[in-house]
Amino acid sequence: MIVIEDLHKSFGSLEVLRGVTMTVQKSEVVVVIGASGSGKSTLLQCINGLEPIQGGRIEVDGVEVHAPKTDLNKLRRKIGIVFQQYNVFPHLTALENVTLAPRKVLGTSREEAREMGLAQLKHVGLLDKADVYPRALSGGQQQRLAIARALAMKPGYMLFDEITSALDPELVGEVLDTLRMLSHEGMTMICVTHEMGFAREVAHRIVFFDEGVICEEGPPAELLDNPQQPRTRQFLRQVR
Amino acid sequence: MQQTIFTTLSINDLWFMMEGAAKTLWLTFWGALLGTCLGAVLGWIKTLDNWLLTSPVNMVTDVLRSVPLLIQFVLWSSGLGILGFNLDVFHISVIALSLYMAAYVSEVVRGGILAVPTVTRKAARSLGMTYWQDLRYVVLPIGTGIVLPAWIGLVLGLMKDTSLVAVIGYIELLRASQIIINRTQEPILVLLGAGIFYFALGYPISKLSGRIKTQGAY
Numbered sequence: 193m194i195v196i197e198d199l200h201k202s203f204g205s206l207e208v209l210r211g212v213t214m215t216v217q218k219s220e221v222v223v224v225i226g227a228s229g230s231g232k233s234t235l236l237q238c239i240n241g242l243e244p245i246q247g248g249r250i251e252v253d254g255v256e257v258h259a260p261k262t263d264l265n266k267l268r269r270k271i272g273i274v275f276q277q278y279n280v281f282p283h284l285t286a287l288e289n290v291t292l293a294p295r296k297v298l299g300t301s302r303e304e305a306r307e308m309g310l311a312q313l314k315h316v317g318l319l320d321k322a323d324v325y326p327r328a329l330s331g332g333q334q335q336r337l338a339i340a341r342a343l344a345m346k347p348g349y350m351l352f353d354e355i356t357s358a359l360d361p362e363l364v365g366e367v368l369d370t371l372r373m374l375s376h377e378g379m380t381m382i383c384v385t386h387e388m389g390f391a392r393e394v395a396h397r398i399v400f401f402d403e404g405v406i407c408e409e410g411p412p413a414e415l416l417d418n419p420q421q422p423r424t425r426q427f428l429r430q431v432r
Numbered sequence: 433m434q435q436t437i438f439t440t441l442s443i444n445d446l447w448f449m450m451e452g453a454a455k456t457l458w459l460t461f462w463g464a465l466l467g468t469c470l471g472a473v474l475g476w477i478k479t480l481d482n483w484l485l486t487s488p489v490n491m492v493t494d495v496l497r498s499v500p501l502l503i504q505f506v507l508w509s510s511g512l513g514i515l516g517f518n519l520d521v522f523h524i525s526v527i528a529l530s531l532y533m534a535a536y537v538s539e540v541v542r543g544g545i546l547a548v549p550t551v552t553r554k555a556a557r558s559l560g561m562t563y564w565q566d567l568r569y570v571v572l573p574i575g576t577g578i579v580l581p582a583w584i585g586l587v588l589g590l591m592k593d594t595s596l597v598a599v600i601g602y603i604e605l606l607r608a609s610q611i612i613i614n615r616t617q618e619p620i621l622v623l624l625g626a627g628i629f630y631f632a633l634g635y636p637i638s639k640l641s642g643r644i645k646t647q648g649a650y
């Protein structure tokens with residue numbers, strides 16, 4: 193379970209998150225929507241401690257992320273994250289991308305890592321690309337590779353930061369399919385996305401961010417079809 | 433009577449020049465090796481978010497990069513002597529060349545580290561890798577690919593700059609050539625020979641750079 197309480201985050205004098213409180217249950221799929229700069233991506237990077245925070249607290253499975261004593265390297269193994277782009281390691285093959293962290297972080301043996309890596313690549317439909325370098329992969333394949341790489345650490349949570357935003361339209365589908373598959377498998381996910389159709393279909397709950405706070409949240413049907421807040425209505429009109 | 437103090441070129445002169453070329457190569461090797469190791473550390477320090485470390489490093493490398501190497505040789509040579517270090521010319525040359533090289537390498541390395549996308553590094557950290565694992569398995573290989581052509585350019589430059597150690601009396605390729613010229617009064621021929629030697633040393637290095645460039649960074 194991820195618990196976020198009154199989270200404040202600033203970059204210099206710019207306060208990006210201004211008191212965010214939310215909880216994500218095990219196996220829940222939460223989709224976060226909102227305009228650019230509303231703090232969605234920053235929220236994800238705070239959850240696994242990639243960004244320091246200025247106030248409030250985040251707990252993952254009862255461990256406070258930003259407590260000085262927390263071993264972030266250990267905590268991060270539980271939380272996979274995939275970014276918009278530049279995810280994959282360009283100097284490694286697809287298989288090496290997937291096996292690097294298990295081998296170096298978990299100390300998995302070469303053979304075991306290889307077996308597990310191939311299984312993860314198969315999982316996202318990239319088994320035939322195992323020995324290919326990322327430069328020979330399409331944007332969609334690179335994103336699926338990044339997902340496989342994160343899954344290789346057997347995380348309990350997956351965070352997706354607009355992972356289809358930099359893709360050509362025809363490649364979006366294959367990546368969303370991978371996310372659908374994960375949600376069917378019961379993975380706990382927080383997805384920041386602009387794909388409203390996907391949000392409606394997969395999300396258990398949609399959270400609308402506006403200017404660093406949660407403006408409105410609820411089940412997809414309610415929030416998308418019958419938004420209560422004027423800001424939500426305005427945003428949904430714009431993205432449609 | 434043509435018998436003068438001048439004598440014609442002989443096979444011994446060729447050996448003398450080859451010996452000079454070997455010393456040039458040796459100076460280049462040590463200057464590049466030590467300069468690259470030191471420069472890599474300095475370049476890494478330059479990327480740290482800690483002005484207590486970065487500002488002295490920046491200051492020193494700025495000085496090393498802006499003072500002509502010729503002057504640095506003379507200053508190191510006399511300075512180390514005054515301080516009581518009794519080093520031979522070769523070691524003084526290597527010290528000066530290494531520090532000069534390190535200053536340039538530090539900038540290249542800094543650029544290489546910063547050229548690795550922040551997101552890629554965050555991805556590494558998000559997998560549970562430590563700062564050092566990220567540096568070793570992600571930043572180092574990606575950055576090396578990016579900076580290799582520039583680094584090879586520096587090594588080529590360094591090789592040519594070794595000719596400046598002649599001022600403090602080390603007999604490398606150019607100084608050897610000058611000695612032969614003084615004796616034979618055959619400047620064109622001897623310098624042509626020296627040029628061929630420099631080319632023979634430098635061509636394989638630049639060829640390597642060309643190959644790396646065509647392979648391209650990722």
